[in-house]
Amino acid sequence: MLRLHRDEETSDGRLPGGCGISQVTASVVQMETEVMEEDVFQEEADSCPLSPLHPGSVDFPDTPTLSSPEEMLERRLMVLKVILESEEVYLRELEALLMPMKALRASAGTSKPVLSSQQVQTVFYQVPEIRDMHQSFFSGLKERLSAHCRSDPGLGEDEQMSYTGFELVVGDLFLKMSMMSNIGSDKTRTKYTFEALLYKPLDRVTKTTLVLLDILKTTPETHQDFALLQEVLRLSRSFLSGVNESSQSKRGVTLSHGMRRKLMRDGFVVDASEGERHMRHLFLYTDLLLFGWFLPLAGLKLRWIADQHHSPDAQLRLHTIRTKMHLLRQQLRQHAGSKGLAYAARSRKKLEQVELMLLTHSPVYTGAAQPQRQVILSSSPRCMSLKNGGKPFTKSLQTRPSPPDLLTLTSACVKLRMTQQPPLHSTNAVEDEMSLCGTLSVAVHSACGLQQPASVYVCVEVDGYEFYDKQATTHSSIHSLNPHWDQELEFQVDAAQELRLLCVSQADGKNDTVLGKTSVKLDSKTLNERWRRQTLHLGQVDVTVSLKFSPHPLEPPSATAPLHPVFCVPIEIVTQQEGVMVPHVVRCCAEEVERRGLAEVGIYRISGSSSDINTLKTVFNSNLRDAVTRLRRAEVNVVSGVLKLYFRELPEPLIPADKFQSLARSLEIQDVDSRLVSMFSVLHSCPAPNRNTFLFVLHHLQRVSEKQDTNKMTLMNLATIFGPSLLRLPVAALGHIGSSMDISVEVVLQVQVVFCYLQCNNLPEAQTSLPHDTDSEDETTQI
Known part of the structure; x- marks a missing residue:
């Protein structure tokens, strides 16, 4: 197996091996990166029907007894043919990998070598041996398949397969390869970068168990290969189990200055460098950020640039990708079981390829940066989580780890990488009746538990296929101990099973601070079209939210997000859009x-x-x-x-124009109490959004006037300013009474009406949000 990072760091501070060497050897090796867009966005009628490279690629029954021996042998032959084609592609990739090795080895003897002989040996460790081993396996498998599939003039094709099915023995070839076989590579017409070729052997070794399992499922128990394949599968699983145990034991590394290095978390991020984007496996240690190259955290600036946007070209590209994902997903649902395993495997493979492109090109949140490159994450919760993980780092750490520490560190990282794959939802998703497909609405009400006043906002994210935006963020609250938003967020979801919330304190001119985070399991049995209110515990903060769900088929994603303007729009439309x-x-x-x-x-x-x-x-x-x-x-x-x-x-004044005359008549009532009763009767006849907004403004203006000694704004001054805006004479009535009421009289009436309301000492409270809670008591969720 190819090993990376076995030597000391290079002179520029990056790791030797596949993680950072592609840029060093750019002058020696010219390999263009071609994203598989053409392959993904066209039908592949001539492509291989089955692929054993993925757990969902060939969906065979769990036990051999579910199929007849003839069907099992036929499927077994198909899998073996795909493995043979895969080996042929992999051998070509290894040959391509040996070309730069020869060039680098030749340059090592010159006065200005690109890499030293020791570094070349480290980077290309055992590549020739791997090539020879796979060549031997390929030749043996090809010879046996050719002999098996050689046509017999006396028998038809089906009869020939049935006749010779038990005679085809390949178990000894797999046993000979053992865990060094690394079977499983995508059959593709894509040209790989030098860096991708270096990672190929590491990617293949993790898939050996899946390939062997596919073959074993299609091998009858009476076949002489069955026992051999069981033994190979046992060895494969034992090896992977050993990798997991070893990687756990390597998580703590003693630094040369006496500190203890620990692995905090690992996952996949996007690396942006020189206009290119690449998926990287990130390892976050207590003093080191390792993903393709390493960045000492003592000199690393962690930042979060929120509300970044894609360029119009990038948005169009993402829309095309999301639309393709949606259509592929719909095809898989509509034709499940109707077109056979080959169609399902090909469609799912396309879906995985498109989703990987989306994961690479959609992130906009910058988590870490150096002068020439950035680490970009796909969501604000992940970005803030990375930033929050960096809080305990100290500035007294060395700028570079010592070589012995680096050797142990990278050895553990390689083993961790072997056991993980990018987080493709199409790979891990399970068709579950409990998952949600439709519209999920989340109303974020308020928070409590802050130790000191702060401006706070809440990030909300859902899982599922990324056809639509999976995350949204409330606006930041005012500086308060009890922030409130009453803001409704809406998500179109497919196969959603989890909701994640992140509560963040926003400081002016400083880094944002994560106050708490939590996740909520989405249960289709308990969620319905009625709001369900609950209180969530997010660390030191309790956040009150309401959820509702409306199931329905999803339409293809639109190219642009719908805009909901608020100015020059009737207030009933604005409040309906915002859910307030x-x-x-x-x-x-x-x-x-x-x-x-x-x-x-x-x-x-x-x-x-x-x-x-x-x-x-x-x-x-x-x-x-x-x-x-x-x-x-x-x-x-x-x-x-x-x-x-x-x-x-506002197209229509806050107090509807048809109420103007009624209010004018109310002002003529001499008794103050009777006048107020009449005026509030008119107010209560107004639509709910108009009435509550008017009351909210009145309370606000009363609070402003309480500081009139300082701001010089009395109730009459405020009524004079807001009267003409909040109340207007009906346009239809202007011609009817225009001769008897000039503009000065109208303004006086407007001011007097607002002033009369402002003088009331017991104004009704305004209802600012819709009643989202339909249950008698709130549900409290402790997570």
């Missing part, structure tokens, strides 16, 4: 004014920059989270200007 009673733009602006504008002289009277106000208006129409983030940094007079602009641009 008071629009978020109103709540966020009012909260921000109360946070830092109550002491501002002339608040709401002095206008902010019109360009800044229009910029915030545009952002609110496209991205609520981005708008709230900008709102937190904007001048407070700009914030107050955005709130006034929202009410001015």
